[in-house]
Amino acid sequence: MTMERTFSIIKPDATKRNITGKVVSMLEDGGLRVVAQKRIRMTKEQAEEFYGIHRDKPFFGGLVEFMISEPVIVQVLEGENAVERNREIMGATNPDNAVAGTIRKELALSIGENTVHGSDSVENAKTEISFFFSDMEIVG
Ligand code: CMP
Numbered sequence: 001m002t003m004e005r006t007f008s009i010i011k012p013d014a015t016k017r018n019i020t021g022k023v024v025s026m027l028e029d030g031g032l033r034v035v036a037q038k039r040i041r042m043t044k045e046q047a048e049e050f051y052g053i054h055r056d057k058p059f060f061g062g063l064v065e066f067m068i069s070e071p072v073i074v075q076v077l078e079g080e081n082a083v084e085r086n087r088e089i090m091g092a093t094n095p096d097n098a099v100a101g102t103i104r105k106e107l108a109l110s111i112g113e114n115t116v117h118g119s120d121s122v123e124n125a126k127t128e129i130s131f132f133f134s135d136m137e138i139v140g
């Protein structure tokens with residue numbers, strides 16, 4: 001059993017539609033535990049740095065504008081194989097390709113407004129968690 005932590009964002013399309021509780025329920029029902037969580041308004045600088053790997057992509061500007069358009073909820077999730085488990089619960093980036101029952105299939109509006117972000121590796125999870133949370137804010 002590998003207990004892990006992963007980083008999650010409930011995105012502006014979800015806070016705007018007031019469906020953040022539904023997202024949390026799906027994460028918890030999937031076996032993950034919320035060990036840190038806060039509602040923030042991301043700054044443009046934070047969004048540009050957080051998504052810096054996509055800086056050269058055509059969707060970068062739109063992605064940043066979307067992420068700062070409404071509040072988001074940043075989270076640390078804990079559980080067995082949490083990185084991979086969270087990716088299963090979220091479903092494919094594009095909701096059209098996501099499996100039924102996943103967050104993105106059931107709730108996402110489009111590939112851009114896709115309701116949740118989750119780390120894609122244990123290494124990136126550590127970086128992303130420390131981008132938004134201090135150790136003291138994570139209570140397992
Ligand atoms: P996320 O997991 O947060 O990581 C990068 C985000 O870019 C991704 O989810 C998508 O919401 C967003 N995005 C917007 N347009 C595209 C696109 N055409 N292809 C891939 N990702 C996109």
